[in-house]
Amino acid sequence: MPLLLLDLDNTLLDRAGPFRAWAEGFLAEIGAPAADIDWLLSIDADGLTDRWDIADAIRDRYALRIPSIDLVEELHDGVVGYTRLDPLVACALRIADDAGWLPVVVTNGSVRLEDAKIRQTGLDRYVADWVISEEAGVSKPNPRIFALAAQRARLPLRGAWVVGDSPEADIGGAAAVGLPSVWLHRGRSWTDTRFAPTRTVDSLIAAVSVVLAGG
Numbered sequence: 001m002p003l004l005l006l007d008l009d010n011t012l013l014d015r016a017g018p019f020r021a022w023a024e025g026f027l028a029e030i031g032a033p034a035a036d037i038d039w040l041l042s043i044d045a046d047g048l049t050d051r052w053d054i055a056d057a058i059r060d061r062y063a064l065r066i067p068s069i070d071l072v073e074e075l076h077d078g079v080v081g082y083t084r085l086d087p088l089v090a091c092a093l094r095i096a097d098d099a100g101w102l103p104v105v106v107t108n109g110s111v112r113l114e115d116a117k118i119r120q121t122g123l124d125r126y127v128a129d130w131v132i133s134e135e136a137g138v139s140k141p142n143p144r145i146f147a148l149a150a151q152r153a154r155l156p157l158r159g160a161w162v163v164g165d166s167p168e169a170d171i172g173g174a175a176a177v178g179l180p181s182v183w184l185h186r187g188r189s190w191t192d193t194r195f196a197p198t199r200t201v202d203s204l205i206a207a208v209s210v211v212l213a214g215g
């Protein structure tokens with residue numbers, strides 16, 4: 001049985017939408033101008049910025065007296081609260097499973113947040129396992145996190161595919177470990193010259209059909 005190693009944010013679960021929804025509500029709540037959403041989105045950098053740094057930036061800009069830990073918690077709970085599993089993603093995972101692939105999530109992030117998103121959306125019913133960088137002690141693109149996922153599934157890494165939206169973490173990680181990959185472009189063009197995805201698609205269901213067709 002081959003492994004299907006899947007990224008979480010903006011691959012299996014939309015993160016950009018829930019982050020924006022939370023951010024808009026939060027700005028309204030503290031009485032900040034609605035136009036500040038652009039600043040908050042740029043600070044977040046599509047999820048690349050550490051959540052503690054986001055909290056500090058918010059506190060500084062609005063001179064808030066809320067402790068950073070409370071802001072981080074609010075961000076966590078807010079984003080999880082807005083996160084939904086797209087039925088087409090559930091369907092794609094079911095198709096992969098029926099075709100004999102073992103879907104395993106490999107995600108960079110905190111145990112608390114990633115675990116909550118996977119369970120509260122019901123995604124846990126569609127994947128065999130999930131490996132979270134905080135708990136693994138190593139993050140994508142380090143090949144060791146993919147090796148750990150394979151070890152936990154008691155399956156060889158050889159024959160696996162990696163699917164994700166991050167050029168560096170997902171596609172760079174697949175290249176580093178010597179696996180083929182599918183990149184979800186989300187409207188972007190590929191620019192990295194050090195490595196490239198095996199295939200580029202616009203949705204998870206398209207990624208699964210590429211993998212099932214053998215590339």
Ligand SMILES: [Mg+2]
Nearest residue numbers: 007009010165
């Ligand atoms: Mg991602």
